[in-house]
Amino acid sequence: MATPNTPLWEVFIRSRNGLAHKHVGSLHATDATLALQAARDVYTRRGEGWSIWVVPSSAITASDPAEKGMMFEPAETKIYRHPTFYEVPDEVGHM
Amino acid sequence: MAAPSIHVVETPLVLYALRRADDALILGHRLSEWCGHAPMLEEDMALANMSLDLIGQARAFYSYAAQTEAKGNDEDKFAYLRDVRQYRNLLLVEQPNGDFAHTVVRQFFYAAFADPYWRAMMKSSDATLAAIAAKSEKESAYHLRHSSEWVIRLGDGTVESHGRAQAAIDDLWSFTGEMFEADESERVLVESGVVIDPAALRPQWLRTISGIVGEATLAMPDTKWMQKGGRSGRHSEHLGHLLSELQSMQRTFPGVSW
Numbered sequence: 001m002a003t004p005n006t007p008l009w010e011v012f013i014r015s016r017n018g019l020a021h022k023h024v025g026s027l028h029a030t031d032a033t034l035a036l037q038a039a040r041d042v043y044t045r046r047g048e049g050w051s052i053w054v055v056p057s058s059a060i061t062a063s064d065p066a067e068k069g070m071m072f073e074p075a076e077t078k079i080y081r082h083p084t085f086y087e088v089p090d091e092v093g094h095m
Numbered sequence: 096m097a098a099p100s101i102h103v104v105e106t107p108l109v110l111y112a113l114r115r116a117d118d119a120l121i122l123g124h125r126l127s128e129w130c131g132h133a134p135m136l137e138e139d140m141a142l143a144n145m146s147l148d149l150i151g152q153a154r155a156f157y158s159y160a161a162q163t164e165a166k167g168n169d170e171d172k173f174a175y176l177r178d179v180r181q182y183r184n185l186l187l188v189e190q191p192n193g194d195f196a197h198t199v200v201r202q203f204f205y206a207a208f209a210d211p212y213w214r215a216m217m218k219s220s221d222a223t224l225a226a227i228a229a230k231s232e233k234e235s236a237y238h239l240r241h242s243s244e245w246v247i248r249l250g251d252g253t254v255e256s257h258g259r260a261q262a263a264i265d266d267l268w269s270f271t272g273e274m275f276e277a278d279e280s281e282r283v284l285v286e287s288g289v290v291i292d293p294a295a296l297r298p299q300w301l302r303t304i305s306g307i308v309g310e311a312t313l314a315m316p317d318t319k320w321m322q323k324g325g326r327s328g329r330h331s332e333h334l335g336h337l338l339s340e341l342q343s344m345q346r347t348f349p350g351v352s353w
Contacts, residue, residue: 027136027137028135028136028137029137030248034248037141037240037241037244038137038138038140038141040237041137041140041141042136042137045140045144
């Protein structure tokens, strides 16, 4: 239920053995404290994590899906940017 | 044919375990009534989570009561086959959900007691009670935090939410005294160091309540008169209706499972 009193928040959770917080979803809450509690209640019921971040959705600047071509397609033809393109000399051993 | 009620031999330890189990089951059932009806999805989940915490606590205490009584009763029989006069829960926890403010304040009053109570009970000389207390304390600590935050926001929110929060505090206040009472049966356990005297927690409870109520810009009631009777089976009219719903399947189809 979206009302002016309950803005949208994005939820990030770090799993028990994970290094980074990962986006898991969103929720509505009146403020940061209740957003954190709601994130705990909605997204960690099955032991999903040890740490939660909540961020106001309005604080996120997102790329425009309509600009996908300009933004991302130029990278698709540059396969030499992948390290697998290069041959590793045997003397280097395991990298 | 309806299943008849069981007979329970209420030694002090059995009675103690049943009282705590009944508190948790009835409050957990009340919260479960919100499932699908809460003001917002996030709170629907939060209330259901607290409900499941409490029903888990109830199961632990019923199992211990069954083991201690050793008369062939089990957690299901205690929950489903005792009549309203055999229930030993606080009057507070059986009060109807009312509006969201009433549910929040009821949870707040109970959790502000339960949290320090279970923390103190972790030192019980009874290893099972100490273990149940250790698990319950973490759950109650969150229930207290969650309900406190809501009391503050409702009280310090709009004119409407402030009025509803104050009405809930005033309506439920007279049911809070019972939490701090220990009768003859419980006193036996207090004196042998198995359980703590709940009266000792009253000053701390009052500090917690008045702190949050003040922060919420709400007023403490000045009523001194307190209701009691739940611990000895004299309940408000609301519990019978709750039990008729809770028990209908097992009473109508004894031993049914799925």
